Amino acid sequence: MTVETADVVVAGAGHNALIAAAYLARAGKSVLVVDARPIPGGGVATEEYLPGFFMDSCSTGHTIIQANPVIKDDSLGLVKDHGLAYVDPDPVARVAFPDGEQIGMHLDPQATYDEFARFSSRDADRYVEFLADWERAKVAFGRANNTPIGWGPSLDQLLDELPNGGTWRRRRALSAWDVIRHEFTEEHVQAFLFWEACQTFGSVDLPGSGVMPYSIMGGRQKRSWTIPLGGSGRLTDALVSVIEGHGGRIVCGTKVSQLLLDGGRCVGVESTDGRQFVGTEAVLSTIHVKHLVDMAPAEAWGEDFTYGVETYDIGIPLFAAFLVMNEVPTFRGLRPEDTAVSSGLALWPQDAIEQVRAIRDRKPVTGSAWTLVATPSLVDPSRAPEGKHTVKILVPCSHVPPYGAASWDDAKEQHADAIVDYVRTAIPNIDDSTVEARIVKSPLDIERGNPHMINGCAHGGDKGVPFSGPLRPVPGWASHAMPIPGLYQTGGTTHPGGSITGSPGRNAAMVMMRDLGLDFPG
Numbered sequence: 429m430t431v432e433t434a435d436v437v438v439a440g441a442g443h444n445a446l447i448a449a450a451y452l453a454r455a456g457k458s459v460l461v462v463d464a465r466p467i468p469g470g471g472v473a474t475e476e477y478l479p480g481f482f483m484d485s486c487s488t489g490h491t492i493i494q495a496n497p498v499i500k501d502d503s504l505g506l507v508k509d510h511g512l513a514y515v516d517p518d519p520v521a522r523v524a525f526p527d528g529e530q531i532g533m534h535l536d537p538q539a540t541y542d543e544f545a546r547f548s549s550r551d552a553d554r555y556v557e558f559l560a561d562w563e564r565a566k567v568a569f570g571r572a573n574n575t576p577i578g579w580g581p582s583l584d585q586l587l588d589e590l591p592n593g594g595t596w597r598r599r600r601a602l603s604a605w606d607v608i609r610h611e612f613t614e615e616h617v618q619a620f621l622f623w624e625a626c627q628t629f630g631s632v633d634l635p636g637s638g639v640m641p642y643s644i645m646g647g648r649q650k651r652s653w654t655i656p657l658g659g660s661g662r663l664t665d666a667l668v669s670v671i672e673g674h675g676g677r678i679v680c681g682t683k684v685s686q687l688l689l690d691g692g693r694c695v696g697v698e699s700t701d702g703r704q705f706v707g708t709e710a711v712l713s714t715i716h717v718k719h720l721v722d723m724a725p726a727e728a729w730g731e732d733f734t735y736g737v738e739t740y741d742i743g744i745p746l747f748a749a750f751l752v753m754n755e756v757p758t759f760r761g762l763r764p765e766d767t768a769v770s771s772g773l774a775l776w777p778q779d780a781i782e783q784v785r786a787i788r789d790r791k792p793v794t795g796s797a798w799t800l801v802a803t804p805s806l807v808d809p810s811r812a813p814e815g816k817h818t819v820k821i822l823v824p825c826s827h828v829p830p831y832g833a834a835s836w837d838d839a840k841e842q843h844a845d846a847i848v849d850y851v852r853t854a855i856p857n858i859d860d861s862t863v864e865a866r867i868v869k870s871p872l873d874i875e876r877g878n879p880h881m882i883n884g885c886a887h888g889g890d891k892g893v894p895f896s897g898p899l900r901p902v903p904g905w906a907s908h909a910m911p912i913p914g915l916y917q918t919g920g921t922t923h924p925g926g927s928i929t930g931s932p933g934r935n936a937a938m939v940m941m942r943d944l945g946l947d948f949p950g
């Protein structure tokens with residue numbers, strides 16, 4: 429049997445785990461990261477799907493992580509020393525509605541104002557106040573997201589320091605849809621904000637999603653849908669460079685199947701091929717908590733923890749179609765330069781909510797509640813040969829295959845055809861003459877590609893009231909230390925959740941470094 433040893437073993441090489449590993453490696457710990465995928469990064473990967481075409485197999489937009497000190501202060505030197513660079517695309521977004529109307533969003537707030545004002549000057553004025561209100565509150569939310577649970581004041585305490593703290597506490601508990609329809613009255617403006625609020629696949633009709641419209645619109649109005657030059661995977665490359673530069677190792681193609689326990693303490697992990705990876709000081713996991721609990725005996729976790737994991741909501745699955753195009757996907761009646769990197773189609777919010785509810789009820793859903801058409805090659809020529817484009821279409825969908833299909837494997841191409849037909853109603857030049865290749869990923873494919881994305885749910889689990897803050901992933905265990913001594917958890921199942929935020933990774937590093945007697949540098 430092969431046994432490899434390090435101070436800290438990290439199971440899973442998503443960006444959060446890599447951020448934590450990078451902090452630990454820089455602090456002098458030997459780290460050994462083990463991942464099931466052939467390449468590190470999890471949902472932060474850029475792959476050459478066809479020669480010369482570099483596709484982000486999962487994430488493209490890195491807006492939320494811009495507020496994390498890892499990027500804001502470049503605390504790991506990723507930008508300064510390891511080649512990471514970001515671009516803020518302008519226009520920020522373009523969205524078409526069911527009646528054929530469209531709204532464009534721009535980095536110039538006045539230009540966004542003018543777009544909203546075409547539909548309602550009252551709502552355009554309201555948008556200015558909406559952004560100003562978020563500017564005053566965002567520090568509290570940013571601080572709470574980038575601090576481990578239980579360290580410092582709670583989010584509610586931070587909000588109470590604001591003049592309208594009570595309003596923000598109520599907003600937190602409302603749904604995104606409640607907030608949007610309270611602030612805005614015109615249906616296109618409402619649908620635009622709703623489309624933006626859906627971007628992280630949260631349950632925008634459920635309590636607990638109320639801050640989403642503020643945080644997403646605030647972030648995008650300032651920084652757009654920020655994307656890494658060269659592809660999402662450049663963040664991973666930079667993190668790997670820090671880890672390896674400090675002597676850390678990353679072992680890919682190695683799926684962890686169980687935790688190694690010694691005297692009730694977690695001392696390492698074992699992979700499906702029988703190799704053991706021993707962490708003499710600690711083990712950090714980014715394995716989905718639903719899988720993690722099966723990797724040690726039930727009594728090691730305790731009933732409270734097991735109940736919390738059983739009732740944890742894994743979230744909303746997604747479906748993706750990757751296109752290679754020889755033209756810019758261009759909206760009806762507009763010019764190619766009006767297309768935003770983050771474009772798409774919105775339903776009216778009530779219709780979208782109906783579909784999202786059906787998905788949560790595990791019903792087969794064939795509609796497109798909201799549709800993202802992402803074209804990063806518009807601002808980053810390194811993604812495709814000259815004149816060509818990489819386009820990613822994303823929709824929420826059920827992990828249950830459509831009626832009549834035994835598996836998503838049988839239904840995915842037909843489903844992609846239907847989605848492309850729908851997208852063509854707003855972007856007519858996506859057709860056989862412009863699409864040179866297509867790769868389709870159903871929820872099943874997404875899970876096969878990353879065991880952390882169960883049923884194709886890519887955002888770490890729902891972030892509603894039962895699963896956020898001190899309740900994530902399980903009440904009593906929100907601060908990264910797990911019930912088994914020596915074992916820590918990071919990734920999208922921990923506070924503050926999924927997407928490219930880096931916060932679970934940095935927060936986990938803070939907790940582990942304190943427990944290991946190390947100073948956290950910032």
Ligand SMILES: Cc1cc2nc3c(=O)[nH]c(=O)nc-3n(C[C@H](O)[C@H](O)[C@H](O)COP(=O)(O)OP(=O)(O)OC[C@H]3O[C@@H](n4cnc5c(N)ncnc54)[C@H](O)[C@@H]3O)c2cc1C
Pocket residue numbers: 439440441442443444445462463464465468469470471472485486487488489490682683684685714715716719746748822874877878879880881886887888918919920921926927928929
């Ligand atoms: C198509 C698509 C588009 C997306 N677009 C965006 C976007 O534009 N912006 C955004 O913010 N987010 C986006 N996301 C979501 C985003 O990718 C994830 O929320 C994010 O990657 C989660 O990061 P993480 O660090 O929690 O873990 P992950 O990125 O999920 O990484 C977890 C890692 O752990 C490994 N692992 C799990 N179990 C085991 C095991 N048993 N043994 C070994 N290794 C294991 C996995 O192989 C994986 O590498 C998208 C996702 C998809 C699928």
